[in-house]
Amino acid sequence: MIDETYAAIFAAAPTASAMAHGRVNLIGEHIDYNGGMVLPTTIGNATHVAVGPSDDSSHAIYSAQYGEAVRRGIDTAFDGHWSDYIAGALAKGAENGLIKNPMRVAVDSSVPGGAGLSSSASVTVAVLKALAEHAGQHVADVDIARWSQQVEHEYIGVPCGIMDQMAVAIASEKQALALETDTLAHTLITLPDDHHFAVLHSGIIRKLDEGRYAERRQECEDAAAALGADSLCQLNEAQVAAIECLPEVQRKRARHAHSEHRRVLAAIGALCAGDMAAFGAQMDASHISMRDDFEITTPEIDAIVEAARQHGAMGARMTGGGFGGCIVACVPVDILEKWKAAMAQDFPATRYIA
Incomplete structure (x- = not known):
């Protein structure tokens, strides 16, 4: 479909195309830049990208979501325009020898922005994979992830960790990525068929580049x-004993990071043992830590998480950078439809994503 979109917009066939899913982090929030273990998985929503050479002196970028095409250089200001992430990926591709001349890029994505589901990592990884295919070069997924993270740091100004990029570059649906963020060692773990990790958008949009991250x-x-x-x-x-001697803000942040890492390790053990009740308990504890020690939830999201449990979820937590976006809940498959209906009735502004 993206190839047809490209052809319709640019009146030419693309030379390469690629796709990258969005992701939901099951547990392990804000510790990918603190040397911790994280456990994300991909969702069905994805970004599709097609690329080809441009016949102009500037890059041409089309977005199906915005319904417009723009021309821009990769050395111009990155000031919040929707094309910034794509331009940043083009710049990173040029830096690493994947392109030498201006390109045309068509993008179509079903990953909602501002939801904590890695829409930015999805688009940058997809663009970089398409550029590698265009160049006829094999680039390891870990390198694609690193380059995508560098786009965030160098062009967008978000000092994010590596989790999002690694998840969307490597994992696939029904697999969780157990990732050691300090070494990038990772293992793929098959998710159970009898439980579903439901992703529900709170209706609150947040942006990571607004400073709180x-x-x-x-x-x-x-x-x-x-x-x-x-x-x-x-x-x-x-050092653990010294946490309680820190000033209040530092104490809370350190307490969250240290304990969240250990919750992820316990959750991985529970998942491998098929103990979803124990896994859910770690999700619950994670949300409490994000609420009380890391202070990134909102009263509205706290209420949604609590209702998710009351309606039968084994565990639930906010997911993503915080201050809005989505929750993720571990729901037995046999009550999933009933759970979705109950959540929609209680919170009409929410939206079921995956």
Whole structure:
């Protein structure tokens, strides 16, 4: 379909195309930049990209979501335009020898923006994979993920961790990616057939580039420095004991990162053992930590998470960068439709994503 869209817009056939899913993080929030273990999985929603050479001196970028095509250079200002992520991926592709001349790019995505489902990582990974195919080069998925993260850092100004990019570059549906973010060692774990990780949009849109994400990361770095540690998730016993001596904000951030890493390890053990009740308990504890220690939830999302449990979920938590976006709930398949109906009745502004 994306090839046909490209041809209709640019009156030429693309030379390459690629796709990357969105992702939902099952557990392990804000610890991919703190040296922790995370457990994301992909969702069915995806970004499709087609590319080909341009006959002009600038890049041409078309978005089916915005219904427009723009021309731009990759050395121009990145100021919040919808094409910034695509232009950043083009710049990173040029830097790594995937393109030498201006390109045409067509993008079509069903990953909702501002939902905590990695719409940005999905588009940058898809563009980079399409550029690699265009160049006839094999680029390892880990390198694609690293380049995609660099787009966020260097062009968008979001100091994100590596989880989102690794998840959408490597994992597939019905698999969770157990990722050690300090080493990038990873294992794919098959998800159970009798439980579904339901993703529900709260109706609250948030943007990672508005400053609060960077603020939380800086607070974590300050806490790690105060403890004399390289990362908050890899503290020794003396450093763990010293957490309670930190100033309040640093204490809370360190407590969340340290405990969240251990919750992920426990959740992975529960998942491998098929103990979804234990897995759900770790999800519940994760949300409480995000609410009380990391302070990134909202009262509306807290209420949605609580209702998700009351209607039969084994566990539920906010997912994503915070301050809006989605929740994820572990729901037995045999009550999924009943659960969805109950949640829709209680919270009409929510939207079932996956």
